[in-house]
C-alpha cells in the first residue's frame with residue numbers, strides 16, 4: 001500500500017519556541033488517518049507544517065511521491081491537498097458562491113453544481129455572506145471549498161468543533177463519504193470516539209511527539225488508554241454516538 | 249564587545265556618561281537599518297504585485313470591486329475638495345494679483361494650480377486617508393484572522409488575488425477622479441470669479457482654456473496614477489504585514505496613511521522636477 005503523505009522527523013518552531021520534536025506520521029492512500037491528542041499537543045502545528053503554512057525547520061515531507069518539505073502552500077494545494085483549517089476560516093465578506101470560486105485547483109470531478117448537490121444547505125444560502133452562516137454551514141462551506149481543489153488528500157482540523165450533535169453526525173458522514181470517493185483523509189479531532197470509529201489508522205500526539213500509533217480499532221478497544229493518551233474526558237468518550245456509516 | 253567597552257570606560261569615568269554617544273550611534277544604526285529593510289521589502293512587495301498584473305490568472309472581479317471602492321466611493325470627497333480648492337484659489341489669487349493689476353491672469357493661475365498640482369496632491373491625500381486606510385484594515389484583518397493563510401491553501405496567490413487588482417485599481421481610478429476634480433475645481437473658481445468678483449463669464453472661460461497646455465493636464469494625471477498606485481501599495485503592504493490582532497491592524501492602518509501621504513508629497517516633488525524643470 002502506498003502513502004498519500006509521509007512525514008519524517010518534523011521539527012517545527014514558532015519563532016523561538018520549539019513545538020514539534022520530531023513528528024513522523026503517514027497517511028495511507030484511500031484511508032482515513034486520525035491524529036489525536038490533548039489541547040496544545042501540536043496537532044494544528046503538525047497540519048500547518050504539512051500544508052506549508054508553518055514550514056518544518058527539520059525533517060522531510062513527501063506528498064504523492066514528491067518532496068514537498070520546502071514548498072509554499074499554494075503549490076502543495078495544487079498537488080491535490082485540501083486543507084480545512086481549525087475554526088473554518090471561510091471568507092466572511094464574500095458570499096457562499098464567491099467563497100466557492102476562490103479555490104484554484106487542478107481539474108477534476110468537483111464542480112460548484114456537484115457541491116450544491118452534496119450540500120443542499122449551501123445552495124439555499126449561496127447569496128448569503130460567509131459571516132451570516134451558522135457554525136455548521138461554515139464548516140460545510142470550508143469543506144466544500146477544499147473539495148473544489150479536487151483533492152486527493154483532505155486534511156481536516158477539528159471539523160466538529162463547536163457544532164450541534166446532529167451537525168457533528170453530518171460532518172462525520174461527509175468524512176466517511178470522502179473515503180468512498182477515493183480521497184485520503186487526515187483528520188484531527190477532539191471527538192475521539194467518533195474519529196476512531198471512522199478512521200483506519202490513528203496517531204496520538206503529546207507535547208510535540210507521537211506517543212502512540214496503530215490501527216484505530218486497537219486504540220478504540222482500550223478506553224483507559226485513550227483517556228490517558230488524549231486527555232479525552234468521559235464526555236468526549238460517552239457523549240459520542242456509536243459508529244456512523246462506514247462508506248465504501 | 250559592547251560590554252567590554254562600557255566596562256572599560258566605566259572603570260575610569262562614570263558608568264552612564266560614555267554610554268550616551270554609543271547609544272545614540274546604535275540607535276541611529278538601528279534606525280537606518282530598519283529604514284533600509286522597510287524600503288527593501290516595500291520595493292520587493294511592489295515588484296511582486298506588479299509582476300502578477302502581467303501573468304494570468306487575472307481576477308477581473310477583484311479589480312472591479314477595488315475600482316468601485318477606490319473610485320466611485322471617493323467621488324464625493326474628491327469633488328468637494330476640488331470645488332473648495334478652486335473657490336479659495338480664485339479668492340486668494342484675485343486679491344494677490346490685484347496688487348500688480350494682473351487680475352486677468354487669475355483664470356490661468358487657477359487652472360494651472362489645480363491641474364498641475366493641487367488636484368492630484370489634494371485628491372491623493374484625501375483618498376489616502378479614506379481608501380488607503382480601508383485597504384490596510386481589510387487586508388490586515390484578513391491577515392490576523394488567517395484568511396490569507398486560507399487563500400494560500402486554496403492554491404490562490406494572495407499577491408495576485410488581493411494585491412495586484414488593488415494596485416491596478418489605484419493607478420486607474422485616481423487619474424479619473426482627478427480629471428473630475430480638475431473640472432469641478434475650475435468651476436469653483438469660475439463661480440467665485442463671476443458671482444462675487446465681477447468677472448465676465450465668457451472671458452473667464454476663454455482665459456482658462458487659452459493658456460492651458462496638454463502637458464499641464466497630462467502631468468497631473470500621471471501624478472495621480474503614481475499617487476493612486478502608492479496609496480494602494482502602502483495600504484496593501486501595511487495590511488499584509490500586520491501582526492497581532494486588532495491592535496496590529498489599527499497600527500497598520502495608521503502607518504499606511506502616514507507613509508502614503510509622505511510618499512505622495514515626495515513623489516510630487518520628483519515628478520514636478522521631471523516634468524517641468526528646465
Ligand SMILES: Nc1ncnc2c1ncn2[C@@H]1O[C@H](COP(=O)(O)OP(=O)(O)O)[C@@H](O)[C@H]1O
Pocket residue numbers: 014017019037038039040041042043044045046
Ligand atoms: N502562533 C503561535 N505562536 C506561538 N506558539 C504557538 C502558536 N500557535 C500555537 N502555539 C503553541 O504551540 C503548541 C501547540 O499548539 P497547537 O498545534 O495549536 O496544538 P493543538 O492543535 O494540538 O491544540 C501550544 O503550546 C501552543 O501554545
Ligand SMILES: [Mg+2]
Pocket residue numbers: 043044045086157
Ligand atoms: Mg488545534
